[in-house]
Amino acid sequence: MKLKLTFSLIFIYTHIVLSQNFEYPITYECKNDLRFLKSSSSNTITHDFDILYYEITVNWYNVLKSSDRIYPGKVRVVARVDTLISTNQFYLNSYLTIDSVKKSNNQLNFTNSNGVLTINLDRTYSQNEIIDLEIYFRRTRTDNRGFYYYPKSSQTLENLAYTMTEPSDARYWFPCYDDPSNKADSMRLIIFVPKDFVATGNGLLERKYTIGDTTIFVWFERHPITTYLIAITASKYSMFVQNYTSKYPPFETIEIQNYQWQADSLRSVYVMRNTGLMMECFEIYYGKYPFDKYGHSTVSPFSYGGMEHQTISTIHRNWLTSDGQYGIAHELAHQWWGDLVTCETWKDIWLNEGFATFSEDLYKEFTQGKSAYFSSMNARANYYYNYNPGYAIYNPPQLFNGAISYYKGALVLNMLRYVLGDSLFFQTLMNYRNQFSYSTATTEDFKNVVSQTAGEDFSYFFNQWVYQPDHPVYIYNWKVTQNQNKYNLTFYLKQTQTHYSVYKMPVELKIQFPSSDTTVRVWNNQREQSFTFEFNDTINSVIFDPQNYILKQASRDISLDVFQDNIPQKFELLQNYPNPFNSQTMIRFSIPGKDFVSIKLFDLNGNEIKTLVNGELNSGNYSITLDASQLSSGVYFYTMKTNSFKSTKKLVLIK
Numbered sequence: 113m114k115l116k117l118t119f120s121l122i123f124i125y126t127h128i129v130l131s132q133n134f135e136y137p138i139t140y141e142c143k144n145d146l147r148f149l150k151s152s153s154s155n156t157i158t159h160d161f162d163i164l165y166y167e168i169t170v171n172w173y174n175v176l177k178s179s180d181r182i183y184p185g186k187v188r189v190v191a192r193v194d195t196l197i198s199t200n201q202f203y204l205n206s207y208l209t210i211d212s213v214k215k216s217n218n219q220l221n222f223t224n225s226n227g228v229l230t231i232n233l234d235r236t237y238s239q240n241e242i243i244d245l246e247i248y249f250r251r252t253r254t255d256n257r258g259f260y261y262y263p264k265s266s267q268t269l270e271n272l273a274y275t276m277t278e279p280s281d282a283r284y285w286f287p288c289y290d291d292p293s294n295k296a297d298s299m300r301l302i303i304f305v306p307k308d309f310v311a312t313g314n315g316l317l318e319r320k321y322t323i324g325d326t327t328i329f330v331w332f333e334r335h336p337i338t339t340y341l342i343a344i345t346a347s348k349y350s351m352f353v354q355n356y357t358s359k360y361p362p363f364e365t366i367e368i369q370n371y372q373w374q375a376d377s378l379r380s381v382y383v384m385r386n387t388g389l390m391m392e393c394f395e396i397y398y399g400k401y402p403f404d405k406y407g408h409s410t411v412s413p414f415s416y417g418g419m420e421h422q423t424i425s426t427i428h429r430n431w432l433t434s435d436g437q438y439g440i441a442h443e444l445a446h447q448w449w450g451d452l453v454t455c456e457t458w459k460d461i462w463l464n465e466g467f468a469t470f471s472e473d474l475y476k477e478f479t480q481g482k483s484a485y486f487s488s489m490n491a492r493a494n495y496y497y498n499y500n501p502g503y504a505i506y507n508p509p510q511l512f513n514g515a516i517s518y519y520k521g522a523l524v525l526n527m528l529r530y531v532l533g534d535s536l537f538f539q540t541l542m543n544y545r546n547q548f549s550y551s552t553a554t555t556e557d558f559k560n561v562v563s564q565t566a567g568e569d570f571s572y573f574f575n576q577w578v579y580q581p582d583h584p585v586y587i588y589n590w591k592v593t594q595n596q597n598k599y600n601l602t603f604y605l606k607q608t609q610t611h612y613s614v615y616k617m618p619v620e621l622k623i624q625f626p627s628s629d630t631t632v633r634v635w636n637n638q639r640e641q642s643f644t645f646e647f648n649d650t651i652n653s654v655i656f657d658p659q660n661y662i663l664k665q666a667s668r669d670i671s672l673d674v675f676q677d678n679i680p681q682k683f684e685l686l687q688n689y690p691n692p693f694n695s696q697t698m699i700r701f702s703i704p705g706k707d708f709v710s711i712k713l714f715d716l717n718g719n720e721i722k723t724l725v726n727g728e729l730n731s732g733n734y735s736i737t738l739d740a741s742q743l744s745s746g747v748y749f750y751t752m753k754t755n756s757f758k759s760t761k762k763l764v765l766i767k
């Protein structure tokens with residue numbers, strides 16, 4: 113009885129504390145968030161506001177002390193009207209019981225039904241005016257949705273409460289505008305727990321103080337944050353800190369705070385041994401770690417492996433027993449791809465999951481070399497072939513399908529890396545980061561960055577790999593004909609898939625001679641195409657796409673006539689590919705009949721730099737590789753001349 117009395121006194125007491133108006137400082141940028149004016153598709157409520165600040169107070173004392181799942185809370189919402197039409201109503205998503213809504217201590221009328229809290233404002237607000245409200249609520253649901261509670265058991269070593277909300281369950285633990293497109297400029301968490309408990313949250317611990325039997329944790333995230341990345345975890349945790357020194361000025365030390373139950377702490381020290389190395393890897397490839405701290409909160413049970421909450425990932429306790437290194441790398445990579453740059457709508461989920469999955473393999477390459485990277489990508493491709501549900505990675509019916517959002521997403525990035533080459537690919541990621549930092553991006557945004565960086569329209573690539581389901585089906589054959597001491601290889605390639613007319617990709621062919629081999633790249637942009645090469649050595653075999661870059665089905669059909677597409681109708685000199693390029697590019701040309709062909713490279717002043725072709729060739733489509741590793745950056749021209757044809761094209765070398 114005594115205990116119970118104490119609890120109810122504390123409940124009343126903390127209710128009073130919730131009502132006190134302690135003014136925490138807030139900051140937000142007073143400028144129009146243009147990105148926010150884009151329409152959002154993942155929320156049904158009318159939305160005329162840009163959220164600037166959430167201050168979320170929750171009292172989990174009784175939850176953790178006496179397994180009472182009902183908790184009171186308060187959220188302060190600061191928002192700016194960003195519609196042209198003045199408004200006297202304000203909307204939030206909420207599956208909570210709302211006790212009152214206040215503006216400057218005046219009660220406002222509201223309705224709260226079907227997951228929508230509609231607040232009647234005290235007057236009409238017009239564009240750019242600030243609305244500052246306090247909403248007193250209680251979570252009266254007793255189910256695990258958005259908010260989870262597990263009492264101490266064999267798998268839950270201490271009473272445990274946490275939030276887990278991706279994609280749209282934040283509205284089950286605090287009233288909010290629950291959409292990935294709208295980040296609050298900053299956010300504060302004020303969490304009441306029994307004094308022997310620890311509450312983790314986003315950003316930095318601003319205050320921690322104890323009143324009686326209650327400890328209050330105040331976490332402040334000064335960076336923009338979207339609702340699904342806000343998280344609290346509370347239990348009787350031990351914590352250890354690792355320090356990582358950023359590779360970028362001003363070379364700050366970033367704390368990595370690891371929270372786990374006492375019995376798991378040694379295991380956690382071991383499993384977290386590489387977090388700093390992972391940070392170094394991702395800082396090298398993706399730029400400076402974008403937040404003030406990082407960390408892990410360990411939970412069990414958990415329906416997921418890990419969740420990339422901003423600055424503090426939630427991880428399943430079984431990662432400590434199974435040494436889940438790649439899961440840890442995955443969640444960390446999300447801090448760049450997901451948290452810093454957030455998918456603007458859930459249709460764009462592959463921008464989060466594909467990138468984080470790709471990052472696991474990039475970390476593998478960083479620590480174990482390129483062959484480990486390739487074998488991991490091959491394993492992902494095999495998984496995709498087995499479990500492909502037949503829909504595109506853009507706007508998937510199942511958001512978290514492993515074969516699509518994760519594996520095909522990663523494989524598409526691997527193909528993009530292959531098509532662009534490493535320097536343009538990583539430059540693209542840096543440009544994407546720089547353009548959309550602390551904001552949100554759509555698939556079209558990413559496509560535009562790729563096109564801008566490459567200096568070429570990449571719509572074809574996104575149409576075939578991102579917006580379309582499935583993958584190409586190739587059949588091919590090759591033949592060698594001998595002409596005196598020369599060996600002419602003709603490689604015939606045909607696409608037979610029915611869902612998409614032509615996949616345009618560079619295709620590598622590994623040509624094996626008796627005692628050596630060479631790999632050439634051809635540009636496949638037709639449903640049926642032949643490629644002709646001349647070698648001085650006899651050819652034993654040709655391997656199609658030897659590194660398995662392309663997601664595909666492919667088989668050789670020796671009955672195919674390789675010469676069927678081999679007689680071009682006209683002379684043609686095509687634009688080199690890639691362009692601009694670093695070191696190597698491919699020049700393609702066609703001749704309709706036997707002719708003398710010369711192709712030469714000139715600099716801007718018309719000085720001849722290099723002879724690429726000079727001799728008599730049979731009719732055919734040819735591809736030659738220009739190796740410019742000895743040349744300096746700049747603009748060059750290449751000219752093709754035959755007896756009756758002349759054409760010049762420009763190419764750009766960037767080193």
Ligand SMILES: [Zn+2]
Binds near residue numbers: 442446464465
């Ligand atoms: Zn993920």
